[in-house]
Amino acid sequence: MKRRLVNSRAAQQSTAAGAIPGQRPGWRAFVQDWQLPLTLIFLVLGFVMASQVRTQQVIRSSAQENRVDVLASKLQDSQLHVDQMKEEVDSLRKKLTDYEDAASARDKLNEEMNKQLQDFKAAAGLIVVKGPGIQVVLEDSPQRAFTVEEQEASIVHDIDILQLINELKAAGAEAISVNGQRVVAMTETRCVGPTVKMNGTSMASPFTVSCIGDPDTLKNALELPMGILETLQALKIKTKIVKKESVLIPPVQTGQKFLLSRPVPEGKLPKGDDNP
Known part of the structure; x- marks a missing residue:
């Protein structure tokens, strides 16, 4: 009598839980009320995490592409700057060559003028x-x-x-x-x-x-x-x-003073009685 009462209660509980009377309880009997929502939450979290990982990969890829573009632009600017500097160096080198040529010509002219000056001094008796x-x-x-x-x-x-x-x-x-x-x-x-x-x-x-x-x-x-x-x-x-x-x-000891004589520029000889 006691065993029958226990079986009757178990059958009632099974019926309340959605079990079909007369059948063995299936997997639904073991699924609690909180397990399904938790499973959905895990699925959503997994999707979110996957989406986040994908987004980060996209961001990293985009950042790398942007960095490559920036570096390429900087490299191009640097190359342009180098080309400009080369042109400036070539221009300065040409100017330096021109200055050296001019200095050399000026040195030769100064040397020739100094030689003529020494000849004039020697002829005038001003040097030993x-x-x-x-x-x-x-x-x-x-x-x-x-x-x-x-x-x-x-x-x-x-x-x-x-x-x-x-x-x-x-x-x-x-x-x-x-x-x-x-x-x-x-x-x-x-x-x-x-x-x-x-x-x-x-x-x-x-x-x-x-x-x-x-x-x-x-x-x-x-x-x-x-x-x-x-x-x-x-x-x-x-x-x-x-x-x-x-x-x-020796050089002359006394200098000649020109009080009345004045030099006349070449090609400007004045006309007069002695210079028709």
Whole structure:
């Protein structure tokens, strides 16, 4: 009796749970009310997670593509900048070459101008010059003179020195000095009593005339028959010529002041009585 009551209760519970009376309880009997919603939640979460993973992959792929595009753009800009810098370097190199050429031409011009300036200074007697040449010594006659005429003829005069200088110039002398006084265009040579005055300096016998030029040509010009040296020797004036490998000619000691003279530009020679 007791067993039947238990079976009757079990049958009622099975019927309440949706079981068919007279059949064995199936899987629905074991499914609780909370299991189905939980399963749906898991399915939704899985879908969401899958969608999120997919979205992240898409985002990463897009980010990588954008990064590649940015890097490619930067690389292109860098290449353009490099090309511009190369052009600028080429332009600067060309300018540098032009400057070097101009500097070289200017240096050559300066060198030529400096050479001409030194030549002008040498011709004007403003600098020391040296070179091969000769030295000529003129000395008053040692013989005793008994008359005024003999006394005058036995000493070296300004005219004797002038004739000697002219012969040296005609023979190609490049620089001349007398007793250390440089002979220039405005050098005066005149007798003042028993002395000779040159460049404002008085000097007495013996007179040493130094000259730069071809030694043989200069010596031969002075030793011509009836030349200046032969004439002086006939008056018993002592003469001596020495060829030198190196002769030093000092610069002029006094400068010429031009108070009235003015330079005239080339090609602008004024017309006048002397310049028709």
